[in-house]
Amino acid sequence: MGHVITDEERGRIKGLHEAGLGVRAIARRGERNCTAVGNAINARSLGEKKMGRPPSLTDRQVRQIVRAAATGDYSAAELARPEAPSAPLQEPPKRGRVADGLGGLWDQGQV
16 A cells, blocks of 8 residues: 555645646656546545435434334334334235236236
8 A cells, every 4th residue: 555645745736737737747746656646636525425326315314213223112124114114014016927018928026
């Protein structure tokens, strides 16, 4: 593992990049790995939104589930439901055979 890039060095790398230098040229000047220079250029600031799939639960929902689990009044299955713990359990969807429109039949779970 290499040395950690300091904030001062990160600022210098970003400045050189904004001045038009490429990643390889900056890496040669600063005696750093090209990957480290690229990571410093593309680093997100703390307030920036991260990429990827959004969380399935909001912070509020997580707090509600943790609070409900802490009381000990609910089973794991009840806590796993998307509704509030007091809502009734839903039956799983019926599985059967459906026509695919091309003359074939498929199990509904595989469509």
